[in-house]
Each structure stands twice: as C-alpha cells, then as structure tokens.
Amino acid sequence: MNFFIQRSELRDIYDKVVAGERISDADALRLFETKDLNALGAIADFVRAKKNGNRASFIINRYINYSNYCILSCEFCSFSRKKRDADGFELTIPQIVEKAREALKLGITELHIVGGLHPSLPFSHYVEMLKALKTLDARLQLKCFTAIEILHLAWLAKKSVVETLAELKAAGLDSLTGGGAEIFRKEVRSAIAKGKESAEEYLDVHRQWHQLGGRSTCTMLYGHVESLADRVDHLRQLRALQDETHGFTALIPLAYQPENNDIPVTTPPTGYDSLRTIAVSRIYLDNFPHITAYWIGLGMKLAQVALSYGADDIHGTIIEEHIFHMAGATSPQLQTEADMIKAIRETGRTPVQRNTFYEPIKILPDINQAGGEAPENLAHSKVLEDNLATA
Numbered sequence: 001m002n003f004f005i006q007r008s009e010l011r012d013i014y015d016k017v018v019a020g021e022r023i024s025d026a027d028a029l030r031l032f033e034t035k036d037l038n039a040l041g042a043i044a045d046f047v048r049a050k051k052n053g054n055r056a057s058f059i060i061n062r063y064i065n066y067s068n069y070c071i072l073s074c075e076f077c078s079f080s081r082k083k084r085d086a087d088g089f090e091l092t093i094p095q096i097v098e099k100a101r102e103a104l105k106l107g108i109t110e111l112h113i114v115g116g117l118h119p120s121l122p123f124s125h126y127v128e129m130l131k132a133l134k135t136l137d138a139r140l141q142l143k144c145f146t147a148i149e150i151l152h153l154a155w156l157a158k159k160s161v162v163e164t165l166a167e168l169k170a171a172g173l174d175s176l177t178g179g180g181a182e183i184f185r186k187e188v189r190s191a192i193a194k195g196k197e198s199a200e201e202y203l204d205v206h207r208q209w210h211q212l213g214g215r216s217t218c219t220m221l222y223g224h225v226e227s228l229a230d231r232v233d234h235l236r237q238l239r240a241l242q243d244e245t246h247g248f249t250a251l252i253p254l255a256y257q258p259e260n261n262d263i264p265v266t267t268p269p270t271g272y273d274s275l276r277t278i279a280v281s282r283i284y285l286d287n288f289p290h291i292t293a294y295w296i297g298l299g300m301k302l303a304q305v306a307l308s309y310g311a312d313d314i315h316g317t318i319i320e321e322h323i324f325h326m327a328g329a330t331s332p333q334l335q336t337e338a339d340m341i342k343a344i345r346e347t348g349r350t351p352v353q354r355n356t357f358y359e360p361i362k363i364l365p366d367i368n369q370a371g372g373e374a375p376e377n378l379a380h381s382k383v384l385e386d387n388l389a390t391a
C-alpha cells in the first residue's frame with residue numbers, strides 16, 4: 001500500500017475504492033475538504049492505473065470558433081460579443097474549410113468547433129458547414145457544438161432536439177463537445193450564466209445524443225462562486241447520466257479564468273485546487289473511462305503533474321484557442337505533438353495519440369524500446385501518413 005494512504009485519514013475511502021465499492025457524495029465532499037493531497041492523489045492514481053494502465057493520451061486537433069457573436073450575455077463569459085462590438089468576428093464556411101485544410105497538413109484527426117449563439121445565421125448554415133468539412137476529408141472527426149448551441153439550432157430549425165441532432169449527425173457531426181455544463185446547481189448557474197440552459201436541459205441534450213448512438217465529453221467549470229458541495233452535486237448528476245447512457249468518454253474539469261467578465265473573483269483556481277478537483281473527479285466518477293487535464297486552463301506544467309493525480313489525458317494540440325485566452329489564460333495557443341509526447345514521457349507514462357473517442361490511433365513506445373522515437377524526430381507529416389494508412 002502507498003505510504004501516504006497508510007497513514008491517512010482517507011484510509012477508509014481507499015479501502016472502499018480497492019474493494020470496487022462506489023464512494024458516496026459524503027465521501028466525495030471529504031475528499032474535496034482534505035488537506036492530505038498526497039493521499040488523495042495516491043487514491044486517484046490507483047483508480048487511473050486500474051482503468052488505463054500506464055498509458056496517457058493526447059489528440060492532434062484544431063479548434064475553430066466560427067463566431068463569437070452571441071444573443072446571450074453570460075456573466076462569466078469573456079468570449080461573446082454583440083454585432084456592435086469592434087472585436088466581434090464571424091468566419092464564412094470557405095474560411096473554416098481553409099483553416100481545416102491547413103490543419104490537416106499538421107496531422108489533425110479532429111476539429112473542435114464551437115461558437116456563440118449567432119443572432120442571424122440559419123440552421124442550414126451549420127448543416128452546410130459540417131457537410132463541407134466532411135467533403136474536405138471524410139476521416140476528419142467533427143466534435144462540435146455545446147448543449148446550448150444545440151438548443152439554439154433546434155429553435156432555429158423549428159425541430160425537436162432529437163430531430164436536430166439526427167440531422168446534424170447525418171451531415172457529419174461525430175461528437176458533441178462538453179462545454180457549457182458550468183456548475184449545475186440552479187443558484188450558481190443563475191449567478192454566473194443567467195439565461196443559459198438549465199442543468200436538466202444540458203443533461204437532456206447529451207442524453208438524447210447518447211441515445212442516438214453518439215458520444216460526448218462533459219465538463220465542470222470550477223473555482224468561481226461555487227462551493228465544494230456544489231462540485232459534488234455536479235459530479236453526482238454526471239455520474240447518474242453516465243449510469244443511464246454510458247455515452248460520456250471523459251470529464252474535462254475546466255479551471256475558471258477570471259479576466260474580462262462580471263464575476264467577482266479575481267484569481268484563477270490554485271494548483272492545489274485543480275489537482276484535488278481532478279483527483280476527486282477520478283475517484284468519484286467510477287463509470288467514466290477518462291479524465292482529461294485541460295492544459296489550456298492549467299498550463300502544461302500542471303497538466304503534466306495531474307497525470308499523477310487521476311488524469312490520463314492531456315487533451316490536444318488545439319492550434320488556436322480564443323475562449324480561455326480572452327478570459328486571461330496565459331498558456332500558449334498551441335502545443336506541438338513533440339511537446340505533448342515529451343510531457344507524457346517525463347511522467348513515466350506511455351504516450352498514446354488518440355482519436356475523438358479516446359481510442360488509440362498510435363502508441364508511442366518508450367524511446368529506448370524498438371520503434372521508440374525522440375519527440376524531435378516525430379514530424380507531423382509522418383503522423384498524418386500513419387493516420388491515413390491506418391484509417
């Protein structure tokens with residue numbers, strides 16, 4: 001048994017976890033409140049290793065925000081703009097396709113596309129965008145839209161949510177994004193995102209997508225006005241839906257970024273808070289295969305440490321990120337494939353390039369083993385060739 005757990009007040013929770021018993025909400029709150037980060041991390045690492053062995057994954061992807069115009073004005077949002085704002089933007093479909101074409105040269109396997117709730121674009125625009133991207137490369141996985149965007153599109157299309165999702169799926173949508181979950185508790189939600197969809201609506205969009213055979217990620221925005229009990233409540237609702245549908249691939253905890261918005265919080269979550277949140281999520285969400293350490297919000301250094309606190313994935317190359325950076329994130333805009341591999345290898349894990357569904361595309365053995373390569377020798381084009389050969 002891990003030295004830290006042996007001496008810890010969390011020993012009873014560790015015993016439950018080892019016995020394969022589900023931990024309770026009260027246990028989760030105790031885990032959030034403990035000051036014994038070493039023991040907490042050791043329990044989370046036990047769960048991670050049991051689920052994912054020695055592998056840690058990343059994805060070669062590109063973000064595209066098609067527009068930041070939005071009819072809503074969520075208090076915590078630093079991204080949205082009105083048509084009158086000088087720094088609003090909107091990409092045409094040919095511009096989006098061109099960004100995708102350029103990114104394909106870098107070996108991307110996924111486009112992650114979200115935007116605001118645009119005031120005037122018709123539903124057909126979004127369908128055409130998906131079709132145009134699939135025409136560019138049918139193997140490119142399209143992970144698009146948050147739950148509130150789906151509700152907006154359903155409203156535009158004058159169709160039910162399930163009909164809207166089915167039409168988007170037919171046009172090429174592979175996965176929903178997990179964005180927009182924020183914190184589910186009503187009081188917190190109305191303080192930071194008044195007018196946005198309710199927790200029930202968020203969960204129901206994902207439920208209906210899962211029932212269509214789709215998969216998605218989900219998120220939790222932490223470190224603003226919520227309490228630790230609110231975080232447990234949020235995780236509880238995600239765990240319950242996962243019991244029902246098994247459609248979530250991963251939880252992506254999102255560290256709140258405090259700049260350029262109306263929330264009275266001046267600092268982002270500390271490293272301590274982020275590590276405990278990732279660790280508790282890993283232990284509590286026993287029905288989730290993966291926990292992602294989102295380097296955009298954490299910084300790559302902390303994301304790397306999170307691999308020893310329950311995370312088994314460090315997300316993607318991203319290339320161009322707006323939402324967190326407009327809220328003050330100081331991380332770079334992109335990571336190279338080589339940097340991600342290096343960060344994973346340093347932790348002793350085997351890097352795995354994954355696809356949108358967290359399935360392995362390529363396992364990169366240790367540099368000292370046959371087939372192992374130094375990150376600097378890995379050209380993007382080589383990975384692209386490999387992807388194309390195995391697709």
Ligand code: SF4
Nearest residue numbers: 070072074077080116
């Ligand atoms: S969080 Fe989304 S829905 Fe809310 S204002 Fe920002 S872009 Fe619009």
